[in-house]
Amino acid sequence: MDKKLRKNKKVDKNAERVDLLESKLQEMETSWKRALADYKNLEKRTLEEKLLFVEFANKSLMEKLLPVLDNFSMLENHTNDVGIKMSVKELRVVLENSGLRMTEVKPGQEFDPNVMDAVDSGQGEDNKVLEVIRPGYFLKDKLIRPASVKVGRGQKP
């Protein structure tokens, strides 16, 4: 009887130990799986970011070039010189070939804060673009600068 009890105790202890080890094993399995998943996800994210990076590597350079392009446009309008017109056109073609595209904003169009920045308002048809003060640009399909516009606030002129 006594022997049996002792044996039972031992079995109990072993079972306890098995339970402990099993839970430990499970814990380990989850944590390494999680680590592997984290890694896989990181790999995917890195790949995505790399693609995005390549696509928009030019973005910061373009953003710096836009004010210069604005100035050239003003120069073009001001001088009306054929040589300057040709040069500015050439610059535009180069930038367009690199994915730069002007937002198509024209007076009379509905104001859209997704692609336009209202910097001024005046008398005119409500919520309509009165004047494009500075053009906006997309690089590929991403807006890198909204068009600065003057927007009508209702009162008739």
Next chain:
Amino acid sequence: MTKIIGIDLGTTNSAMAVMESGQAKIILNSEGGNTTPSVIAPGSNLVGVSAKRQQVVNPRGTVFSVKRLMGMKYDSPEVKRLKKGYPYEIVEGKNGMAVLKIDDKTYTPQEISAKILVKLKADAETYLGTKVTEAVITVPAYFNDAQRTATKEAGQIAGLEVKRIINEPTAASLAYGLDKKKNETIAVYDLGGGTFDVSILEIGEGVFEVKSTNGDTHLGGDDFDRKIIDWLLSEFKVEQGVDLSSDRQAMQRLKDAAEKAKIELSSAMETEISIPFVSADASGPKHLSMKLTRSKYEQLVDELVQRTIKPMENALKDAGLSKSDLDEVVMVGGMTRMPKINQVVKDFFGKEPHKGINPDEVVAVGAAIQGGVLGGDVKDVLLLDVTPLTLGIETLGGVSTPLIKRNTTIPTKAAQVFSTAADSQTSVEINILQGEREMATDNKSLGRFILDGIPPSPRGMPQIEVSFDIDANGILHVAAKDKATNKEQKITVQGGSGLNKDEIENMVKDAQSHAEDDKKKRGVVEARNTADNLCYTAEKSLNDAGDKVPQDIRADIEDKVKHLKDLVQTGTQEDLQTKTKELSDSLLKIGEHLYKSSGGPQTGPANPDKKNDNKDGDSREDTVEGEVVKD
């Protein structure tokens, strides 16, 4: 398991971050920005930059700085003051609370804040690719219970379970890991887009206690821009006699230029502000072109900088402390990038402020860390070590060839195949090296062992695979195995090296300062090895080809080999390279000749790059010459 994101719900801008593999990472919004303007147009449901863009058209329907209204009574002096300054309507709501009235609809500040949180939540979900349901949100240290409750409610309205509300200065301190300090006093200087806060915190046993706060609710980056614009306007008026202030278009360009100048002057000592065709009068177009030096800029904004000193003094006084009691200073907010501000804060507290984390993001980063702790992400994260220094072995000519580069996360494994450097060499010595220098003698030797019993064969033929394995405990196991016989030798290097941080830094610095010299030394050794190899190949080719090689070609090659051999020990890198090239050109003639005479593709070992013919030559292409042990 979903992640708990950290949100810095700011007065002018908001930001968010999340823990990823134990590191806080800023989440970009759908426009690709790291911060989102805290601007909302409830009528058209616009939030962020698009809401900001329509502010001019819709001033009464665009809400900004809603944070100032959170949990405020309508009849409080603060709300009375705001009511005068703000274009949108503030009215009395339930329980005497301040609410907003936009297009005949009333919104509580919570509802408006929730709209910002909804956008942040949606952008985070897109970015992370999973649902986001839990967040930690930060509030200013001076927020009372009502304001904190309101912030929590805003989270709930947005569908977020707010796991905790924490103080902004606490979050910033967390971002710098200051929670691990014991019994320290921290000053947090926060100069953001529109508000200035200074807080004194005490940290004890991982818990932060706010001792005092002070500040100026209407001081921020925009005021600094304004000072530059005003200066440009007055200078231009003096120079050209034209007042640009009523020209909206010119003002827009001035504003852009001022912001750009402000940013540039944080790193440059002077900047050129040029705005061509800024205006025109009867005499023609006018251009604005001005130089702004950093010192001039500092004069212009001195009044603003000085305004931050009094609150620092008051905060210290309220906390009952003196400057010398402070242990740490933390900087928050984009304006703290300005060197002058850094200097003023440093001079005031007599301590170098913590820098390094983007000051626009530091609060969100801290909130994410808190979120990570609550989610068990931080506690359970296995902190993986990196190897502090490069590990490699010594190869022919005393060169150190790296196997595992420094800063590689461990556990990690690397293996490379090496070979012998002499004919019939039967053993190789593996000298394990640690350090960044190019030559073996300049690095630390962690141990060496010999693999012998390599069957005698021509040099370059045996394939000895050397593998380095650093386990999770940082213990390095090095093994060398002869692939032909499978004979293997192993060694275990305990605990890396026992080098402390300073020693490691010294070794890295040492390598940087010797980089130029070391490169030269290594260059000579490599040129020597290549020359020696080519002599060997040339002699072997001549032997193999026998009398198929015409006498004149043979004599020419033999002569060149002799010359090169004389040079090997003493020649300069350039000499060795020239002579090696000459010999290699001559060697081509063997192949050319054999090809011509056989009339088919050449089979002889004419290519000097391939050391010798071997039946599994392909797999040996990355074989590197091993260290020679002459026995």
